[in-house]
Amino acid sequence: MTWTQLAVFSKVVEMGSFTRAAEVLHMSQSAVSHAIAGLETEFGVPLLIRDRKHGIVVSDFGRRVLDPMRVILNRVAQIEQEAAAAQGLEAGTIRVGSFPSTFARLLPKIVSVFEKQLAPIRR
Amino acid sequence: MTWTQLAVFSKVVEMGSFTRAAEVLHMSQSAVSHAIAGLETEFGVPLLIRDRKHGIVVSDFGRRVLDPMRVILNRVAQIEQEAAAAQGLEAGTIRVGSFPSTFARLLPKIVSVFEKQLAPIRR
C-alpha cells in the first residue's frame, strides 16, 4: 500500500475511469492499472468492478476503505505542509540593507555573530 | 514517506531509543536509523534531537507531525482490518462431511460444480 496507490484509487473513483485518472495524475494508464492491481492483490479483495458499459463501479469493499484512505491522504498533505513551513523557517533568505560608509566595519562582525548562532540550526 | 518509516518514528518516540524501537519492531537498528534519516532528508527538517545523555528528544517539527502520523497509522490498520474481514468472507475453509459409501460417487461431481462456481470469485 503506497500513497500513490491510494491517490490513484481515490482519483479513479472520482473520475470513474482509469485513463482520465492517469491524465489528471500525470502518469500512464499502465501505472494506474498497476496501482489498483497492487492494492487488490495486497488486500486479496477487488476494489473496483470493471464494467465496460457503465465505466468503473466501486466494490463494496472499495466503498468501505475509501473514506479512511482519503483521511490518510489529507493527513499526508498536512504533514507535507508542516514540513514546507518548517523548512521555510530555516531556509528563508535574509536581506540586509545599510549605508555603505556606516556599516563597512560593523557588518562583518554582525554577520560573524549571526553565523555562529546559525551553526546549530544548520545541522 | 513510508508506513514503515512512520511506524518507526512513532515507536522511537514512544520508546525514546532507536535500539529498543528496533527490538519491538523486529528490525535492525540500522533499519530504524535509515527510516528516520529518510524522513528527515525528505522533509529537510530534523525530527529528533539526538541527545546521548537524555536519549532521544522530539524536535518541534517532530511533535507537530507526530499526531497526523498516528492518525495515518490508525487508518492504515483500519483498512487492513477491513481487508482481512472482506477476505474472511471469501477465504473461509469449507468442510464437508459424508458417509464414505454414500458420497463416493456423488462428491466429485459436487466438488466439480462448486469449483466452477468459485472460478469467478477466485480471480
Place this chain on the structure above:
DNA sequence: ATACCTTACGTAATACGTAATAATC
C-alpha cells in the same frame, strides 16, 4: 476501428540487512 483496461518486460529507485565505524558513558 476505437476506446479502455491488462500484461509483459525492462529499469531505476529504495527499503532493509550485515558489518564496520564513530562517539559517549
Place this chain on the structure above:
DNA sequence: GATTATTACGTATTACGTAAGGTAT
C-alpha cells in the same frame, strides 16, 4: 569496554514506463 547511532555496501523488492495484447462497442 559497553551501548547506541551512523555509514558503507550489497541485494531483493517494487513502482513506473513503453509497448503489445485482449475485449467490447
